[in-house]
Amino acid sequence: MAIKDNIKPTRSELLELKKKIVLSQSGHKLLKMKRDGLIMEFFEIMDKAKNARAELMKSYGNATQKIAIARAVEGNVAVMSAAFALKEQPEINLESKNVMGVVVPKIESSGIMKHAHERGYGVIGTSSRIDEAAEAYERLVEQIIISAEIESAMKKLLDDIEKTKRRVNALEFKVIPELKDAEQFIKLRLEEMEREETFRLKKIKA
Amino acid sequence: MEIAIIGKSDFIVGFRLAGIRKTFDVKDDRELEDRVRQCMDDRDIGIIVLHADDLKKLPAGIQRAVDESVEPTFIAIGGKEESGLREKIRRAIGVDLWK
Numbered sequence: 001m002a003i004k005d006n007i008k009p010t011r012s013e014l015l016e017l018k019k020k021i022v023l024s025q026s027g028h029k030l031l032k033m034k035r036d037g038l039i040m041e042f043f044e045i046m047d048k049a050k051n052a053r054a055e056l057m058k059s060y061g062n063a064t065q066k067i068a069i070a071r072a073v074e075g076n077v078a079v080m081s082a083a084f085a086l087k088e089q090p091e092i093n094l095e096s097k098n099v100m101g102v103v104v105p106k107i108e109s110s111g112i113m114k115h116a117h118e119r120g121y122g123v124i125g126t127s128s129r130i131d132e133a134a135e136a137y138e139r140l141v142e143q144i145i146i147s148a149e150i151e152s153a154m155k156k157l158l159d160d161i162e163k164t165k166r167r168v169n170a171l172e173f174k175v176i177p178e179l180k181d182a183e184q185f186i187k188l189r190l191e192e193m194e195r196e197e198t199f200r201l202k203k204i205k206a
Numbered sequence: 207m208e209i210a211i212i213g214k215s216d217f218i219v220g221f222r223l224a225g226i227r228k229t230f231d232v233k234d235d236r237e238l239e240d241r242v243r244q245c246m247d248d249r250d251i252g253i254i255v256l257h258a259d260d261l262k263k264l265p266a267g268i269q270r271a272v273d274e275s276v277e278p279t280f281i282a283i284g285g286k287e288e289s290g291l292r293e294k295i296r297r298a299i300g301v302d303l304w305k
Contacts, residue, residue, distance in 0.1 A: 039299065042299070046303065056281075056283060057283070060283045063220055064284075067220040079219060079223070083219050083222035083223045084222065086225045089208070089226060090208075090209065090224070090226065091207070092207045092209060093207065094252055105276065105279075107252065107253075114225065133220060133223055134223040134224060136220075137223050138224045140220075141221070144281050147281055148252075154291065155291070155294065158294050158298040159298075162297065165298070
């Protein structure tokens with residue numbers, strides 16, 4: 001009722017209102033399309049996210065197993081010393097990608113998978129079990145990066161879907177009905193004024 | 207940007223082996239909470255990896271922040287995570303689509 005209380009029943013106001021209604025209706029249509037598009041995009045990404053999760057779990061299981069073997073056979077100290085000898089560290093780069101007006105991160109990585117001689121610990125001093133564990137973990141890190149990219153994209157998409165949905169609903173159930181109410185009010189009021197006018201004229205004539 | 211690992215010593219040793227240097231060894235829940243907060247404020251960290259069990263130990267407020275955070279992105283491994291994401295999907299789409 002907010003709009004209705006604050007308007008004067010004049011013709012120019014009516015024209016103004018009509019323009020506003022047309023504008024909000026086209027906005028509503030566009031936002032609805034955006035919402036549907038986003039949801040479609042989301043469905044696509046969700047499948048990917050599920051797969052990435054499953055892969056991640058598998059890699060993690062594999063990696064923990066490998067390191068458990070390495071620690072059991074080589075002893076904790078050997079594994080630790082190899083781990084602390086590493087110099088190279090993986091770098092990730094965050095870029096952004098635009099999906100229907102939603103900025104989602106795109107993560108590029110470098111220097112994760114390494115050859116045994118690039119790892120930095122002595123090849124002779126350590127055994128192949130440590131190499132295996134390191135490789136399994138490198139794979140896991142790669143998987144983590146993929147998952148991170150997909151999941152953060154998903155989070156952002158979800159946020160935007162929620163926002164767009166709220167806007168669509170606000171337009172559909174609040175803004176447009178209120179504007180239409182106000183339009184109706186002015187129309188009735190103008191008609192009423194016209195009738196009063198003719199009645200008055202008749203009275204003067206009589 | 208870098209990857210950070212937060213967890214118990216046996217959780218992080220493997221990641222050290224993969225070359226990640228920002229591995230934080232936490233001994234109790236108090237330290238865990240502080241570390242997570244600290245890493246969230248670190249602009250250099252792009253991805254934070256936690257164990258799912260550790261994630262559950264965090265106070266509810268931080269857990270929510272972890273679920274919402276995009277930069278850095280949190281990844282919980284081991285155990286069944288995805289509950290935060292699931293809740294988010296339910297809220298945005300209206301139905302539970304995950305599985």
